[in-house]
Amino acid sequence: MNEFDLIRRYFNVETADHTELGIGDDAAIVRPSPDCDVHVAVDTLVSGRHFFADVDPAALGHKALAVNLSDMAAMGAQPRWALLALTLPRVDDRWLTAFAGGFFALARQYGVTLIGGDTTRGPLTLSITVMGESPRATALCRHAAQPDDDIWVSGQLGLAALALKHHPPGPSAPPADVLAACRRRLEWPSPRVALGLALRPLAHACIDVSDGLMADLGHIVARSGLAAEVWLDALPTHPWLADRRAQHIDCLAAGGDDYELCFTAPAHARGAIAALTPTCPLTRIGRMHAAPGTARLLDSAGNDISIGRSGFDHFQDQA
Amino acid sequence: MNEFDLIRRYFNVETADHTELGIGDDAAIVRPSPDCDVHVAVDTLVSGRHFFADVDPAALGHKALAVNLSDMAAMGAQPRWALLALTLPRVDDRWLTAFAGGFFALARQYGVTLIGGDTTRGPLTLSITVMGESPRATALCRHAAQPDDDIWVSGQLGLAALALKHHPPGPSAPPADVLAACRRRLEWPSPRVALGLALRPLAHACIDVSDGLMADLGHIVARSGLAAEVWLDALPTHPWLADRRAQHIDCLAAGGDDYELCFTAPAHARGAIAALTPTCPLTRIGRMHAAPGTARLLDSAGNDISIGRSGFDHFQDQA
Numbered sequence: 001m002n003e004f005d006l007i008r009r010y011f012n013v014e015t016a017d018h019t020e021l022g023i024g025d026d027a028a029i030v031r032p033s034p035d036c037d038v039h040v041a042v043d044t045l046v047s048g049r050h051f052f053a054d055v056d057p058a059a060l061g062h063k064a065l066a067v068n069l070s071d072m073a074a075m076g077a078q079p080r081w082a083l084l085a086l087t088l089p090r091v092d093d094r095w096l097t098a099f100a101g102g103f104f105a106l107a108r109q110y111g112v113t114l115i116g117g118d119t120t121r122g123p124l125t126l127s128i129t130v131m132g133e134s135p136r137a138t139a140l141c142r143h144a145a146q147p148d149d150d151i152w153v154s155g156q157l158g159l160a161a162l163a164l165k166h167h168p169p170g171p172s173a174p175p176a177d178v179l180a181a182c183r184r185r186l187e188w189p190s191p192r193v194a195l196g197l198a199l200r201p202l203a204h205a206c207i208d209v210s211d212g213l214m215a216d217l218g219h220i221v222a223r224s225g226l227a228a229e230v231w232l233d234a235l236p237t238h239p240w241l242a243d244r245r246a247q248h249i250d251c252l253a254a255g256g257d258d259y260e261l262c263f264t265a266p267a268h269a270r271g272a273i274a275a276l277t278p279t280c281p282l283t284r285i286g287r288m289h290a291a292p293g294t295a296r297l298l299d300s301a302g303n304d305i306s307i308g309r310s311g312f313d314h315f316q317d318q319a
Numbered sequence: 320m321n322e323f324d325l326i327r328r329y330f331n332v333e334t335a336d337h338t339e340l341g342i343g344d345d346a347a348i349v350r351p352s353p354d355c356d357v358h359v360a361v362d363t364l365v366s367g368r369h370f371f372a373d374v375d376p377a378a379l380g381h382k383a384l385a386v387n388l389s390d391m392a393a394m395g396a397q398p399r400w401a402l403l404a405l406t407l408p409r410v411d412d413r414w415l416t417a418f419a420g421g422f423f424a425l426a427r428q429y430g431v432t433l434i435g436g437d438t439t440r441g442p443l444t445l446s447i448t449v450m451g452e453s454p455r456a457t458a459l460c461r462h463a464a465q466p467d468d469d470i471w472v473s474g475q476l477g478l479a480a481l482a483l484k485h486h487p488p489g490p491s492a493p494p495a496d497v498l499a500a501c502r503r504r505l506e507w508p509s510p511r512v513a514l515g516l517a518l519r520p521l522a523h524a525c526i527d528v529s530d531g532l533m534a535d536l537g538h539i540v541a542r543s544g545l546a547a548e549v550w551l552d553a554l555p556t557h558p559w560l561a562d563r564r565a566q567h568i569d570c571l572a573a574g575g576d577d578y579e580l581c582f583t584a585p586a587h588a589r590g591a592i593a594a595l596t597p598t599c600p601l602t603r604i605g606r607m608h609a610a611p612g613t614a615r616l617l618d619s620a621g622n623d624i625s626i627g628r629s630g631f632d633h634f635q636d637q638a
Binding site: 020021024025026027028029030031032037038039040041042043044045046047048049050070071072074075077081083085087115116117118120121122123125127129131132136139141142143206207208219223 | 339340343344345346347348349350351356357358359360361362363364365366367368369389390391393394396400402404406434435436437439440441442444446448449450451453455458460461462525526527538542
């Protein structure tokens with residue numbers, strides 16, 4: 001099978017709305033909606049680093065796209081197009097069929113068209129580019145937090161990190177049903193696209209929690225030139241973790257791979273934000289402060305909690 | 320050094336025209352020009368497959384971007400934005416400084432802004448997404464060739480393939496000066512961006528010669544539903560190769576990595592196309608035919624020449 005056959009067999013789909021020219025030319029051509037800005041982000045997943053080599057390929061296809069859609073969600077952008085750069089050690093029909101199945105199921109769910117990519121031979125690596133759009137000047141950016149904004153987070157935190165911490169499960173692992181729920185969140189994250197769109201008129205700054213809550217909130221803090229306090233006891237999580245907050249601060253406040261949205265909004269938006277909970281659970285977890293500073297995690301007595309690991313970083317173990 | 324420091328140190332540049340939001344948020348935001356379509360392409364380079372692990376990192380930075388700009392050139396698009404997904408085994412200051420130097424020198428030359436990317440740890444792999452724009456419905460596509468079109472190619476063919484064939488140089492290698500010229504073409508290709516823009520009103524179909532002339536022309540043939548003849552004796556190349564056409568048909572007609580443009584145009588455009596030669600050398604090498612068929616390579620007597628290897632294919636050595 002050559003590269004062209006491979007693309008035709010697994011990845012060639014009909015083009016859709018907003019797409020002038022899809023797979024099969026030197027570039028794809030898209031036509032953004034009138035008066036819209038175009039968003040673009042790329043994320044790479046490396047075997048052995050971001051996923052286990054024996055991962056379910058359907059889950060991998062899902063997750064590779066999901067982490068990129070999560071970037072669109074964090075911008076309040078409508079995802080529309082994706083490109084897949086796939087480096088494979090070999091052509092394995094079952095693997096590719098399952099991978100494409102996971103990828104396209106999620107793409108269809110969000111109306112995303114695969115418009116191009118590249119297939120090469122080498123160590124298993126996926127690099128996905130996703131593009132979306134939003135009406136001019138409506139995007140949710142990291143630098144837009146305001147003093148006294150509430151800090152909110154969607155869904156539950158720490159489940160993916162807990163699953164990773166207990167892989168393979170040892171004697172200290174959580175009960176099997178808890179671990180299964182956590183592993184599902186690690187392997188099949190749900191990008192918060194609908195929430196991101198709904199937050200456009202309500203939120204100021206927004207980021208997706210991919211590297212750990214405190215690290216990601218730290219980007220909002222730094223780029224907005226503000227400070228933040230976060231209340232450990234308020235962090236939404238799985239009941240099993242909620243009963244063991246103190247032992248699992250690392251998962252809760254610094255665990256990666258949550259793909260929830262962390263956003264700031266003015267107090268007068270609380271009612272409108274609470275009304276979004278049918279879309280997904282939303283919890284108020286802290287507050288922004290005016291003076292430039294850091295993101296602090298506080299216990300119930302208002303004391304600072306230090307966390308050893310402030311977020312996932314691919315190069316942190318190197319001087 | 321963490322991922323954020325790495326990006327700040329080597330890859331953070333000021334944003335430029337057409338860019339609303341560059342590096343540092345969940346996605347970049349660009350604002351295409353009015354009434355323009357947006358082009359996007361991605362190419363991946365894998366160490367040991369597309370380049371030698373000990374390649375000059377400045378040349379690699381140049382080439383990684385050049386191959387993507389070549390895709391924009393082939394569409395007649397104005398390149399504007401790039402994203403760099405860089406997977407690195409380690410952080411090596413000298414390597415990264417040189418790589419970024421090669422990348423940005425070319426980016427500046429073509430007015431391209433690096434607006435985002437991703438850095439991860441793993442086997443050395445580069446995946447670059449490039450975006451450009453063109454006024455609506457002016458793009459040069461593979462499917463647009465017409466019967467009786469001339470077939471043209473820019474520059475010289477086969478030099479990069481010759482350099483690759485003789486690396487490291489053995490007893491049958493060309494003279495050192497020839498090999499040096501060929502290696503320069505392999506490592507420092509010049510994307511034909513200005514030519515692509517100039518061809519918009521003149522050419523019908525266009526493709527860049529990255530996988531070998533006959534394979535790439537084959538895409539125009541297939542997508543246009545036509546046939547093509549190409550004259551071996553007409554193929555422009557280095558004088559040393561021109562004197563040895565018969566022995567080096569593989570390099571000339573099926574060698575990859577040329578990054579020249581192959582395009583079709585009506586006979587009445589010959590004068591206007593010839594007037595572009597100050598931009599770069601352009602040679603008429605064949606003709607399109609009406610009946611659906613293949614791309615045939617002919618010798619001076621009009622006989623078919625068979626070439627064993629019809630183009631570079633990453634998966635061709637696997638059943």
